[in-house]
Amino acid sequence: MRRARAYLICCGLIYWILEPAWRPTAPDSFPASSYPMFAYRPEDPWVFTVVGADSSGKEHRLSPSLITGSHEVMQAATTVQLAIFAGESAQSRLCRDVAERIAASELETLRQAKVIGQRFDPIRYFVDEQPFSTVRFDYAACDVPGPE
Amino acid sequence: MKRLDRWFYAPFPATRLASLRILVGAFSLGYLVLFSFEILAPLSFEAHRFKPIGIVSILSEPLPRFALILLYGLSLLLATAFVSGLRFAWTAPAFAISLLFLATYRNSWGMVFHTENMLVLHVIVLSLAPSADAWSLDHRSRLSKAPEDGRHGWAVRAMCVVTVASYVVAGVTKLRLTGWSWAFGEVLRTHIALDALQKIELGSFHSYLGAWMVQFAPLFAPLAVLTLAVELGAPLALIGGRMARLWVGAVWVFHVGVGAIMAIGFAYPLTGIAFAAFFAPERAFERLDRRA
Numbered sequence: 001m002r003r004a005r006a007y008l009i010c011c012g013l014i015y016w017i018l019e020p021a022w023r024p025t026a027p028d029s030f031p032a033s034s035y036p037m038f039a040y041r042p043e044d045p046w047v048f049t050v051v052g053a054d055s056s057g058k059e060h061r062l063s064p065s066l067i068t069g070s071h072e073v074m075q076a077a078t079t080v081q082l083a084i085f086a087g088e089s090a091q092s093r094l095c096r097d098v099a100e101r102i103a104a105s106e107l108e109t110l111r112q113a114k115v116i117g118q119r120f121d122p123i124r125y126f127v128d129e130q131p132f133s134t135v136r137f138d139y140a141a142c143d144v145p146g147p148e
Numbered sequence: 149m150k151r152l153d154r155w156f157y158a159p160f161p162a163t164r165l166a167s168l169r170i171l172v173g174a175f176s177l178g179y180l181v182l183f184s185f186e187i188l189a190p191l192s193f194e195a196h197r198f199k200p201i202g203i204v205s206i207l208s209e210p211l212p213r214f215a216l217i218l219l220y221g222l223s224l225l226l227a228t229a230f231v232s233g234l235r236f237a238w239t240a241p242a243f244a245i246s247l248l249f250l251a252t253y254r255n256s257w258g259m260v261f262h263t264e265n266m267l268v269l270h271v272i273v274l275s276l277a278p279s280a281d282a283w284s285l286d287h288r289s290r291l292s293k294a295p296e297d298g299r300h301g302w303a304v305r306a307m308c309v310v311t312v313a314s315y316v317v318a319g320v321t322k323l324r325l326t327g328w329s330w331a332f333g334e335v336l337r338t339h340i341a342l343d344a345l346q347k348i349e350l351g352s353f354h355s356y357l358g359a360w361m362v363q364f365a366p367l368f369a370p371l372a373v374l375t376l377a378v379e380l381g382a383p384l385a386l387i388g389g390r391m392a393r394l395w396v397g398a399v400w401v402f403h404v405g406v407g408a409i410m411a412i413g414f415a416y417p418l419t420g421i422a423f424a425a426f427f428a429p430e431r432a433f434e435r436l437d438r439r440a
Binding site for chain 2: 007009018020025027028029030033034035037038041042045047063067068071072073074075076077082090093097120123125126127
């Protein structure tokens with residue numbers, strides 16, 4: 001009985017872990033995953049982010065914790081990407097969330113948050129040693145709330 | 149079939165499973181404490197960002213703040229019970245479920261990380277096996293000298309199979325999504341460049357080594373071939389002995405490389421604990437015990 005239980009558990013685990021390999025394009029899950037992160041060919045590399053602009057209009061990069069409230073950079077990247085793909089209301093909502101986090105931070109010089117997407121050639125970005133962006137799209141912009 | 153059974157239900161000492169319980173449990177406890185700011189980060193996330201996956205799909209909205217804090221606190225207590233082997237038959241499955249839920253919850257905000265998968269799966273295996281038959285509060289010394297038994301062996305084998313299967317899936321996905329051309333290295337090179345670029349543009353730190361390496365295209369074909377070899381060749385580790393040592397060494401170097409080139413730290417494999425089931429970790433504990 002113990003032996004049968006052991007086999008049952010192991011076979012169940014193997015099926016659980018291997019099953020995502022049969023559907024690698026399905027949404028990722030946890031803890032059984034197809035580990036798709038570096039498997040596909042990135043055909044159209046866009047980088048989506050939120051930047052802060054000061055009163056002169058100069059843009060500043062924001063940290064992942066200002067963008068999402070987490071230190072994880074990939075969490076920030078995915079959050080912005082999902083908001084952009086979800087449409088205008090999600091983009092505006094993200095913009096407002098970030099603007100509120102900026103207001104609560106010590107970045108007093110920033111007046112605006114902008115949700116942007118930039119298309120890069122990632123190889124040229126490093127090989128040419130300049131931030132080579134081919135296309136930029138501004139999805140949403142919102143003011144940083146002032147002090148109460 | 150008999151050969152498979154002899155391998156799978158191999159008689160191992162109770163201390164083998166106990167040492168794995170202590171190692172994996174201690175890592176889990178350390179993970180819960182050291183990564184508390186990430187595990188509890190959803191406390192500050194906006195509810196509309198909640199995208200439940202896996203076991204967390206039972207929720208239609210995020211947990212209330214107190215519930216996440218309570219679950220986290222409970223997980224710390226259960227992890228301590230898991231390591232010490234206290235009321236193991238109840239506390240271990242409860243810990244496995246709480247860790248699975250917490251880790252899945254962390255992954256339920258749009259981004260699925262791949263750093264805790266193996267840890268959670270190993271805790272599940274250990275929680276379903278008699279892992280507290282030795283060196284535990286439940287059985288202080290009763291079974292530490294008990295004869296070797298297959299009931300202490302299958303979970304060790306299952307942990308090895310889980311480890312190997314995870315790497316195989318990663319390799320198969322590369323072939324299914326890109327094909328064998330993944331081995332040419334250009335996809336890997338683009339991912340390394342894109343990863344560094346994303347980190348720069350999102351105001352985070354990136355690997356200078358990876359960014360510098362991108363300019364040397366010929367470097368990436370050998371790296372891609374080695375990556376596929378480590379992932380698809382993982383089942384060879386189940387042969388054991390020298391082959392297991394060779395694969396574990398190769399996969400550890402692979403993770404060191406990922407850390408250096410992409411600034412992504414897979415703590416569980418990097419500590420070596422993820423691969424402890426391929427060896428006899430109880431011997432190290434026994435040596436420590438003799439010295440004490």
